[in-house]
Amino acid sequence: xxxxxxxxxxxxxxxxxxxxxxxxxxxxxxxxxxxxxxxxxxxxxxxxxxxxxxxxxxxxxxxxxxxxxxxxxxxxxxxxxxxxxxxxxxxxxxxxxxxxxxxxxxxxxxxxxxxxxxxxxxxxxxxxxxxxxxxxxxxxxxxxxxxxxxxxxxxxxxxxxxxxxxxxxxxxxxxxxxxxxxxxxxxxxxxxxxxxxxxxxxxxxxxxxxxxxxxxxxxxxxxxxxxxxxxxxxxxxxxxxxxxxxxxxxxxxxxxxxxxxxxxxxxxxxxxxxxxxxxxxxxxxxxxxxxxxxxxxxxxxxxxxxxxxxxxxxxxxxxxxxxxxxxxxxxxxxxxxxxxxxxxxxxxxxxxxxxxxxxxxxxxxxxxxxxxxxxxxxxxxxxxxxxxxxxxxxxxxxxxxxxxxxxxxxxxxxxxxxxxxxxxxxxxxxxxxxxxxxxxxxxxxx
Numbered sequence: 001x002x003x004x005x006x007x008x009x010x011x012x013x014x015x016x017x018x019x020x021x022x023x024x025x026x027x028x029x030x031x032x033x034x035x036x037x038x039x040x041x042x043x044x045x046x047x048x049x050x051x052x053x054x055x056x057x058x059x060x061x062x063x064x065x066x067x068x069x070x071x072x073x074x075x076x077x078x079x080x081x082x083x084x085x086x087x088x089x090x091x092x093x094x095x096x097x098x099x100x101x102x103x104x105x106x107x108x109x110x111x112x113x114x115x116x117x118x119x120x121x122x123x124x125x126x127x128x129x130x131x132x133x134x135x136x137x138x139x140x141x142x143x144x145x146x147x148x149x150x151x152x153x154x155x156x157x158x159x160x161x162x163x164x165x166x167x168x169x170x171x172x173x174x175x176x177x178x179x180x181x182x183x184x185x186x187x188x189x190x191x192x193x194x195x196x197x198x199x200x201x202x203x204x205x206x207x208x209x210x211x212x213x214x215x216x217x218x219x220x221x222x223x224x225x226x227x228x229x230x231x232x233x234x235x236x237x238x239x240x241x242x243x244x245x246x247x248x249x250x251x252x253x254x255x256x257x258x259x260x261x262x263x264x265x266x267x268x269x270x271x272x273x274x275x276x277x278x279x280x281x282x283x284x285x286x287x288x289x290x291x292x293x294x295x296x297x298x299x300x301x302x303x304x305x306x307x308x309x310x311x312x313x314x315x316x317x318x319x320x321x322x323x324x325x326x327x328x329x330x331x332x333x334x335x336x337x338x339x340x341x342x343x344x345x346x347x348x349x350x351x352x353x354x355x356x357x358x359x360x361x362x363x364x365x366x367x368x369x370x371x372x373x374x375x376x377x378x379x380x381x382x383x384x385x386x387x388x389x390x391x392x393x394x395x396x397x398x399x400x401x402x403x404x405x406x407x408x409x410x411x412x413x414x415x416x417x418x419x420x421x422x423x424x425x426x427x428x429x430x431x432x433x434x435x436x437x438x439x440x441x442x443x444x445x446x
Contacts, residue, residue, distance in 0.1 A: 005056050008177045009116035011125050012146050014045035016053055018176070023222060025174055029145040035135050039064035040075060041120040060117045063108045067101075075133045076101045077124065087132045094131055095424045098122060122422050128162070129154035144169035161427075168418040168431045171219060171228070175417055180229035183211065188277035188309050196282065199245045202412040206238050207231050210278050217416070228416055234278065235415040235435050236270040240340060241282050242413045243373040243440050247405055249337065255287040260336040262324050262360065264295035267342050268317075273307050276315045287313050292333055294320045296356075325359040339364055343434060344374040347384035361389055362396030365443045372441050375411060378421065378429040382408035382437035389441060400443045411438035 007019040017028055033043030034050070038061045044050040064076055071079060077086040077097045086097050098121055105121070106113060113121070126133045127150035137150040146169040147162055149155040189210040200206035204217050207230070215227040240259065244250040257279070261267060271291065279289055298321040307315040320327050349355040364372055374389070376382035386407050393402040415434035429436070 005114075006116050008175060009119045010146070010173055011042065011120055011123055012140055012148070013173065014043065014049055015116070016049040017045050022176075025176070026222060029173065030140070030142075035125075036061060038062070039120075040133070040135070041124060043125075059109065060105070060114075060120075063105050066108065067104055076105075076121070077126070077131070077133060079104065088130050091425050091427075094126075098124075098424070122424075123420055127151075127154055128158050141166060141169075143167070144173060146170070146173045165430045167218065171225075172418045172420060172431060174219075175225055175229070178229075180226050180233065182230070182272075183274055188280040188313065191281050191284070196284070199242070199282070200238075203231050203234050203238050203414070203416065206241070206278065206282075206413070207234055210281050232415040232417050232434075233270055233272075234275050235413055236267055236342060237275045237278060238413040239342075239373065239375060239411060239435055239438060240338060241279065242411075242438070243338060243340075243371055244283065246440060247371045247442065249371060250283050253283060253286060253337065255285065257283070257286050257289045257338075258334045258336050259289065259291045260324075260333075260339045261291060261293050261342070262295065262339060262364070263341045263344055263357070264293045265297045268293055268298070268319075271315075271317065276307060277309060279315075280309065280313050289315045290318070290334055291315065292318045292320060292336075294322065294324050294327060296321065296323055298322075323356050323360060325356075325363045328363055336367065336370055339367065339370060339372045341372075341374040343377055344385055345376075345381070346374070346388040347381065350388055357388070358392055358396075361392040365389075365393045365396060365400055365402065368400070368443050368445055370442065371405070372443070374439050375414075375435040376408070376437045376439070377419075377432045377434065378423075378426060379408060379437055380426060380428055382439060386439050389439075393443070399445065401446045403442045403444055405440040405442060407439055408437050409439065411435050413438075 006015045009015055013028060014031065014033060017031070018025060021028060031045055033045065034047070035043045036050070036057070041064065042057060044053065067076060067079065068074070071081070073079065077094070079101045080097050086093055102113065102121055124133065125135060125138060125148055127138060128147050130150060132138070132150040134150065138148040141147045141155070141162065144166045149158065191210065195209055200209055204215055207213060208215055215231055216224055219225045219228050244253070276289070280286055298319050303318065305317045320331065344357070346357045346361065350358065374385060376385050386404070390402055393400060414436045418431040418433060421429055421432050
């Protein structure tokens with residue numbers, strides 16, 4: 001139900017307008033908003049849309065208003081009693097205030113926050129420099145309309161840092177959450193030998209070459225935003241092709257390719273008929289691909305799905321709802337030629353009772369001469385993930401050397417939809433991408 005309320009919530013626009021104006025979203029930026037007098041966290045183009053939205057907003061708004069009244073504060077960011085004023089503070093102060101506000105509101109609502117409520121708290125309308133929340137002072141950047149300043153002085157003070165991210169903020173603001181239009185089911189694109197001499201430099205070049213398109217990397221028209229989402233759907237498959245190319249494994253393959261996708265959550269949806277077809281386009285000697293999706297989050301899918309391409313090529317998908325280190329000793333599977341984990345998060349629960357990756361990585365490293373590919377959202381996470389797999393190899397596989405072909409490298413085949421980073425103190429990646437960074441390791445016998 002919630003997904004139908006807002007189409008990618010953003011606090012700097014009227015989300016009712018944005019959800020409805022499918023073909024006219026580019027004209028909505030810069031419209032002056034009137035903010036809710038209760039919570040001060042959400043804005044509307046006018047009274048009519050505010051009234052229409054009240055049924056979705058009222059529970060959250062009433063709780064926030066109650067907190068403001070009880071604490072005798074002007075804004076939810078002033079919730080910390082030991083430091084009541086957030087204005088002029090640090091990003092760490094902001095993180096602490098938001099975390100405390102989340103805990104209070106969840107406790108009073110007696111439910112988890114909905115996505116848009118979470119976004120309201122995580123990305124409030126405040127001055128980027130001094131954290132001032134006075135909406136009468138705030139003015140948005142004229143290019144991205146998403147980052148705000150309380151004065152021209154503060155805008156100029158931040159111009160160099162914001163310049164790195166401004167264009168991506170604009171894309172993030174204007175991207176909707178609708179699924180992109182898909183090509184009709186057309187089999188697999190056939191490329192000439194000349195087109196296969198040099199592997200594409202990024203996902204845009206890969207898709208444009210395969211389908212004879214000209215999709216721009218920087219979207220301008222509404223159609224371009226849909227095309228960007230379409231290209232991004234190829235990120236998971238093209239990252240595999242990129243790893244095969246970088247390691248020269250594509251030259252060793254014959255008629256079959258076996259892939260293990262480990263730690264699966266939502267990746268399955270990106271392996272559809274069209275996206276998988278480009279495997280045959282860029283590695284034309286392959287006739288059959290076998291993909292094993294492995295992870296405790298794998299849904300209730302039947303044991304096998306087969307995609308057939310003109311009766312000559314096929315993709316067989318197997319689904320295993322289990323941790324890899326529990327599955328691998330008990331269920332026979334074809335030996336992999338590449339192992340992939342998307343947005344792996346090896347580091348998240350290390351040395352806690354929730355850590356399952358350490359044991360899985362210990363088993364994966366036993367596959368000698370097989371590329372292990374893992375992606376991460378941010379560079380900081382990628383470096384931590386590399387450290388985890390390296391330390392695991394030293395403990396679990398003493399007769400192996402772990403060779404990094406790519407270490408926390410920018411992934412040219414990432415999902416190009418920019419996402420706002422909820423880790424406020426991470427200034428290295430203010431916005432990030434799914435599959436943003438890629439690492440490739442190969443276990444060797446010394």
